[in-house]
Amino acid sequence: MTENTPLYLGFDLSTQQIKGIAVTSSLKAEHEVKFDFDADSKGFSVKKGVLTNDDDKEVFAPLALWLQAIDGVLHRFKDAGMDFGRVRGISGAGMQHGSVYWNAEGERALKSLDSSMSLQDQLADAFAHPYSPNWQDASTQEQCDAFGTHLGDEGQLALSTGSKAHHRFTGPQIFRFRTKYPRKYQETSRISLVSSFLASIFLGRIAPFDIADICGMNLWDIKAGAWNEQLLSLTAGSSDTSDLKHKLGAANVPKDGGAFLGNISPYFVRRYGFSPSCAVAPSTGDNPSTILALPLRPLDAIVSLGTSTTFLMSTPYYKPNPAVHFMNHPTTPGLYMFMLCYKNGGLARERIRDSLPKPTDAGKPWQQFEQVASSTPPLGQSSDPSSPMKIGLFFPRPEIVPNVRAGTWRFNYKPNTNALMDADETTWKQPEDDARAIVESQLLSLRLRSRDIVESPTGPNAHLPPQPRRIYLVGGGSQNATIAKMAGQVLGGVEGVYRLDVGENACALGAAYKAVWAVEREDKQSFEELIGARWKEDEFVEKIADGYQGGIFERYGSAVEGLNLVEQEVLKGAKNK
Numbered sequence: 001m002t003e004n005t006p007l008y009l010g011f012d013l014s015t016q017q018i019k020g021i022a023v024t025s026s027l028k029a030e031h032e033v034k035f036d037f038d039a040d041s042k043g044f045s046v047k048k049g050v051l052t053n054d055d056d057k058e059v060f061a062p063l064a065l066w067l068q069a070i071d072g073v074l075h076r077f078k079d080a081g082m083d084f085g086r087v088r089g090i091s092g093a094g095m096q097h098g099s100v101y102w103n104a105e106g107e108r109a110l111k112s113l114d115s116s117m118s119l120q121d122q123l124a125d126a127f128a129h130p131y132s133p134n135w136q137d138a139s140t141q142e143q144c145d146a147f148g149t150h151l152g153d154e155g156q157l158a159l160s161t162g163s164k165a166h167h168r169f170t171g172p173q174i175f176r177f178r179t180k181y182p183r184k185y186q187e188t189s190r191i192s193l194v195s196s197f198l199a200s201i202f203l204g205r206i207a208p209f210d211i212a213d214i215c216g217m218n219l220w221d222i223k224a225g226a227w228n229e230q231l232l233s234l235t236a237g238s239s240d241t242s243d244l245k246h247k248l249g250a251a252n253v254p255k256d257g258g259a260f261l262g263n264i265s266p267y268f269v270r271r272y273g274f275s276p277s278c279a280v281a282p283s284t285g286d287n288p289s290t291i292l293a294l295p296l297r298p299l300d301a302i303v304s305l306g307t308s309t310t311f312l313m314s315t316p317y318y319k320p321n322p323a324v325h326f327m328n329h330p331t332t333p334g335l336y337m338f339m340l341c342y343k344n345g346g347l348a349r350e351r352i353r354d355s356l357p358k359p360t361d362a363g364k365p366w367q368q369f370e371q372v373a374s375s376t377p378p379l380g381q382s383s384d385p386s387s388p389m390k391i392g393l394f395f396p397r398p399e400i401v402p403n404v405r406a407g408t409w410r411f412n413y414k415p416n417t418n419a420l421m422d423a424d425e426t427t428w429k430q431p432e433d434d435a436r437a438i439v440e441s442q443l444l445s446l447r448l449r450s451r452d453i454v455e456s457p458t459g460p461n462a463h464l465p466p467q468p469r470r471i472y473l474v475g476g477g478s479q480n481a482t483i484a485k486m487a488g489q490v491l492g493g494v495e496g497v498y499r500l501d502v503g504e505n506a507c508a509l510g511a512a513y514k515a516v517w518a519v520e521r522e523d524k525q526s527f528e529e530l531i532g533a534r535w536k537e538d539e540f541v542e543k544i545a546d547g548y549q550g551g552i553f554e555r556y557g558s559a560v561e562g563l564n565l566v567e568q569e570v571l572k573g574a575k576n577k
Contacts, residue, residue, distance in 0.1 A: 006086060006087075007087045008023050009021070009090045009512060010090075010093070010513070011198060013066065013095065015049045015095055015134060016048055017036045018069045020033050020034070020074075020508060021508040022082060026534055027513065031077055031080050031082050033073055040069075041072075046065065050136070056139050057137070059133070059134040059137040063100060063130055067123055070201055071119050078272065089278065090202050090281065090515055091280075091281040091515040092198040092511050093285065093286045093507040094195035094196075094198050094286065095194050096135060097135050097166075097168040098133055099170050099194075100192040100194070101127055101184065101191055102128065102191070102192065102206065103125075104187075107189055109122055109123055109126050110265070115267050115271040128188040129188075132194065133173050143165075143176050147165035147169075147172055151228075158322045159320055160231075161219065161228065161231070162320050162326035163218065163324075163326070164322035165218055169217060170217035171235050172218065191247045193214075193216075193285075195213045195282075196213070199280060203261055203262050203264070203280045204266070204267060207282070208252045210282040210288075211253065211255055211328045213284050213285035213330075216285060219231050222326065222328060225255070232245065257282060257331040259518070260279055260281070260518070261279075262279075262280055263276060264278040279519050281515050287310070288337055289506075290302065291314060292331065292513050293507075294500060294531075294535060294541075295528045297528065298314050298315060298469075299313065300314060300468060301471050301493075302472045303487065303491075304475045305474070305478055307347055308341065308342055309344075309345035310339065312339050317336070317453045318336050323340075324339065325337075325338070326338055331514065331517065332528065338453055341401070342399065342401055343395075343397050344395045346475075346477055348442075349369075352394065353366060356431055356432070370481065370482040372435040373486075376435065380437065388412035389413045390427075391410075391440070391559060392408065392434070392437045393570055401449070407570075407574055411569070413559070413566070415559070418565070420569060440486065444556065447560055450468075454466040454467050457494045464494060467547075467548055471488065471493040471497045472499075472541070473497065473498070473499050474499075474502075478544075479499075481545070484544045484545040488545045488547045489556060492553050496546055497546070498544060499542045516530070516531070517531060
């Protein structure tokens with residue numbers, strides 16, 4: 001490795017920490033560092049990175065903490081021996097939806113930072129409001145109700161903006177900020193997302209929104225590629241939206257995810273030794289950045305099996321509905337990012353695991369769960385395919401997909417008659433039957449909601465039914481062989497089921513890859529082309545289960561209809577208020 005070998009930095013500003021990773025042009029990670037907000041910050045009484053006001057359901061983070069953390073993570077790069085002069089490009093990822101309210105002084109201060117002083121010391125008074133609402137914030141129900149009806153109904157809102165109204169989305173948050181803090185709103189000069197806030201710090205001026213992250217605001221008309229004037233008017237409280245547009249920097253939204261925003265601020269050149277020619281590319285949201293951690297091809301799917309469950313696909317189809325999220329792809333025009341988010345993931349599975357007899361090996365907590373789930377026949381059916389299927393919903397926490405209160409519901413579904421019956425102790429053995437049923441239920445929900453955007457493969461596999469090309473599993477649940485096998489049975493996957501192992505830095509890694517592409521791409525060279533040619537699959541990916549299996553895949557197709565009926569039945573009496 002020569003001293004002149006270029007490096008590219010990717011950052012991930014998340015709820016509890018900021019992570020940084022430096023990669024070479026060949027995508028080899030050379031340095032990885034992090035700054036944990038709870039453990040490493042000074043002067044902030046945050047818990048898990050945030051402060052809360054339970055009475056108003058508010059969750060928020062101090063902006064001064066983030067400024068301290070940016071300096072902190074750069075110092076850790078320096079302590080690790082990194083030569084900042086080698087860095088040719090920077091990009092980042094930020095938790096989606098959060099908003100930052102700059103005042104006029106903040107815009108001026110960014111351009112005249114003193115390299116002998118910290119970011120925190122110089123930008124403490126740069127904001128009209130010293131906090132940023134976190135994605136866990138649930139204070140905006142009134143505003144969400146208004147968004148949900150302003151275009152007609154939730155379906156019309158999703159058709160325009162890619163999603164129905166959610167508490168965490170930026171449009172409803174700005175709406176509430178304007179009404180709760182009218183003076184602070186008036187003093188607001190510019191509004192950033194977390195991602196564009198991060199880019200602004202490195203750029204030394206307010207950075208524009210990213211073409212993918214802007215879709216998490218409920219304000220951007222995705223198909224029109226422009227702001228939705230009706231929703232801007234609702235948010236601004238006036239038919240004159242010019243002031244809000246100025247605050248949003250509405251006239252400058254680069255359509256190119258790898259656009260050159262400018263060179264790095266002189267502050268970082270003098271303070272840390274960056275090259276003055278280091279380029280700053282747009283930062284995107286954490287979820288869009290995750291799909292950049294590998295050269296994900298259209299109709300590949302990433303299933304994140306952590307505390308919550310997230311399903312991500314790159315797709316050429318725009319088919320939004322209120323149960324899902326669609327966003328522009330962060331790098332590739334003509335593609336969209338399809339996303340599902342569930343609150344009940346790993347914790348729900350753990351609850352059933354803990355209800356089973358304890359495993360004989362204390363070091364293998366999932367041993368009993370795997371044995372019981374794998375020994376139970378698919379859908380708990382007998383050898384007769386027309387026998388009842390066991391289908392349940394297991395929600396220890398209120399769920400958003402579907403919008404159901406906490407609870408557990410078990411049913412027997414007869415596929416030949418499309419009949420649904422409540423299960424009892426004579427037809428459903430608890431907790432043993434729950435072990436397989438909860439995994440099936442979670443996977444069936446993914447298949448139900450993604451079936452309109454998958455398609456049959458081409459070439460020698462053209463005879464197969466519509467399904468993803470590959471299934472990539474990430475998160476703690478990806479280590480469970482039984483879950484991996486069931487993922488292939490339920491979701492398919494023409495080429496199989498794979499474990500994607502990029503450590504805990506997928507968002508930061510995706511940002512670093514984006515910086516490589518932004519700086520080194522040839523004319524019209526796509527992200528997938530450049531990164532795909534350099535990405536070494538065998539270092540990050542392992543095939544762990546078969547994908548499509550004839551017969552069983554079709555049987556689960558019938559179960560999808562059963563799950564749909566189960567959800568409709570439960571929603572009649574258990575919908576979240």
